Amino acid sequence: MAESAAKAARPKAAPGARPQSQGAQLGALARAQLSGALRLISAAAADEVDRFCEPHLLVAGKITILSLEAIQHHFGERWTQRKDEVFTFATELLERKLGTRGFALRVSDSDYLIIQHSLGRIPGQAACLGYLEEILFHFLGDGSSALGAVLQVTWVGKGRLEAKAIEAAKVEAFARGDLAFGPVGAPGSFDVGGKPNSHLVHRWSPFLAADGRTLCITASLEPVYELKGFTRIGFRMIRRVMVVETGVELTPRQMSALATIDLLRTDLAAITRGIDRLRGEGGTQQQLSLIVPVSFSSLSNPRGRAHLVEPLREMAGLVRLGVILEIADIEGVPQSALLEVTSLLRPLSLLVVGRLSHPSAGAFARLAGSGFQAMSFECPHGQVGEAEFLGWASATIRAARKTVKSVLVYRAGSMKRAVVLASLGATHVSVDAAWR
Secondary structure, rough: OHHHHHHHOOOOOOOOOOHHHHHHHHOOOOOOOHHHOEEEEEEHHHHHHHOOOOHHHHOOOOEEEOOHHHHHHHHHHHHHHHHHHHHHHHHHHHHHHHHOEEEEEEEEEEEEEEEEOOOHHHHHHHHHHHHHHHHHHHHOOOOOOOOHEEEEEEEEEEOOOEEOOOOOOHHHHHHHHHOOOOOOOOOOOOOOOOOOOOHHHHOOOOOOOOOOOEEEEEEEEEEEOOOOOOOEEEEEEEEEEEEOOEEEEEOOOHHOOHHHHHHHHHHHHHHHHHHHHHOOOOOOOOOOEEEEEEEEEHHHHHHHHHHHHHHHHOOOOOOOOEEEEEEOOOOOOOOOHHHHHHHHHHHHHHHEEEOOOOOOOOHHHHOOOOOOOEEEEEOOOOOOOOOHHHHHHHHHHHHHOOOOOOEEOOOOOOHHHHHHHHHHHOOEEOOOOOOO
16 A cells, blocks of 8 residues: 555656656757757668768768758748758759769758768868858848858767767858968968958969869950940950869869859959959050959858959959959759849849850740849850851850840850851850960
8 A cells, every 4th residue: 555655646757758767868868959969860861871971081070960950940830831942952052062072961851961071171161161051041041040050970870960060260261261271372372451452362372172172263354345336345254273283274064063162262363363454454444344254152152242242343443334243153053042143243243144154045044034134155166167156056046035135155266257146146245266
């Protein structure tokens, strides 16, 4: 009877409650999960995580978590309806950015696991910060919360992993370009202060890329003509990115696969070289305008835009009418993301141009409603017969004019072809087929 009375006097546990000894253990796990240290892995992803998370990569800090919890909280009850859209965008962006340098795996409803074998810890985490900022900016219009949502994985177990906060100061410094992380440039060449001028050229080029290669950027100018009166409107900037160790120039596809921070450094190097070139003209007559290429990832990222605004304003002050911004790497980018960026750029630019590496009817159609005022692309390279050129130009320009009023065609190669392009509806052209 005494035992029964003691049993009856105990506080009743809630339905489904575990014994007290298990409760303490689960409490610790719950606290770890709430703090962000413990991340749960879905059953579908468990085998993949075990296969790719090798111990030496954990020790080297090359495995990172990107958390989308800020987007989950933003959507609230709408998360169930919107999550497929979020995952599709994030997966496509990560695949495009990582290329062959890394691997991305969605491991839960909130987390992506990023493995970058070829990058060091700080450069890799800085690259992940850029990826997450783009994702957050697309859905929230603000990527400022990204820094706290990038975590370094420290342990992987069955069904869960543990992570810790990254070294925020070092990662942010690398993302800003304040740390060279290697013997690149002359002593003092990474001086941050002052307005954009010749010393900034050496700050941005050459630089050590996130994948360990040293990249050097050169910029040349090519005259561009308005075809109605065949008058020169100014120049377009042609940027080239060379691998210092091999002397090989990166192709457009290889360029688009660079880490976000490296694309930004490339843009800044080209712009500052353009400023030097314009200043070097001294007392000569100001050009009407200058067409400046900038990567979409640099412009879509608030951090990137903050770096670019002042150099672009300085450049605009060196030409009579202002700069024309030409946005590259836009293939595959959602229309809504493009529209956000083009709307933000209108006050900075005389004209906002979309640049296509592979122009086609489908590519132009997907860009309708994206806010571009003009489209640009190059003529086919190599030996192309007149009949083949005419067929290509007719179909491509016709498709472009369905999307925008102004069509800029580069590297026509001869005045004869420039006349043909004008007759087909092109509005601007550059003739020179050789690098200057």
